[in-house]
Amino acid sequence: MNQPLQNLEQLLDRVGELAHDNDEVSIGMVVESIGSRSFGPLLMLIGITLFSPLSGVPGMSFFMASFVLLIAVQMLIGRKQFWLPHYILDRSVEHGKLEKALGWLAKPARLIDRVLKPRLTFLVHNGASYGVAAVCVVIGLCMPFMELVPFSSSAAGLALLALGLSLVVHDGLLVLLALVVFGATFTLVVVNIL
Template identity: 45%
Template structure:
């Protein structure tokens, strides 16, 4: 589901975000969505996961909840059969400073190259029509779980990593990455529940 050449690697996605148009000295959600496309479910998930994980960016209070809102809206619309995702203006206008965004991208480059070397087409049936819908349901559950996770140390990082794996799986058509994302989210929720009991 893509309306532009998104590329099939994490480095391609980072390059898209580096080249995107920005408003003055701020980078908005709208800038990112415009750069990767409004039909790009996999890249949107991946970006939301990476932003949640990224040092400096993901540590901003409320950022995991903002990314959860993005994932929730996109997942519900995908399940409803929409091909172009609608996002409210208040979400699209949210922004961070250009220097923070650029620093976060720079820190992601080294691990991105290593991760790209691991990706390949595997278990492609998991990235087909039904697999994408199952992934959307899991993403919806992750999005609902993320706001409370902000109060449990490091749990939002688990959710961000799960979203990143799911996004990578869809972008690279790597079903193994999807399975790892499902398992990681399940493990994160289990650890949180055990910790609360």
């Protein structure tokens, strides 16, 4: 059984092993690799996807929004293991594209992991994790509108990555960072749409 992930580099390494061993990597393979009970790593995976060059794939924001909503709602209702439909689990990416995205993310991941540590833990422990899930629901509902403003889905990905990391490393400062990033992105989207 895989050990729980403790940082961003470990997540990238685990996904990288899948990319190395397979011609195509499906979301189902990644979820099985990181664990279907792991809300934080799943959020990190979504955030990385939206923040990487893979976000340029048409419809990726809408697809990832449905993924976020499914996971966050299940966390809010207290499910211990996440259920995801086959249309999400079967979606795959060619290993070359995945390895390129992972290579692009390796250096930032090392830098991020150096500054993370447990702090402001009241923002991520016990009932606060439901607050994180509620913020994820709001982000997921806003993401389809972000397709209208260039790079805004990447900012939403950064917020989701910060929320996922906050749950993995128990760093409440990341929750505050995610709220600031999402608030600024939401404001930018509203201003550009109106």
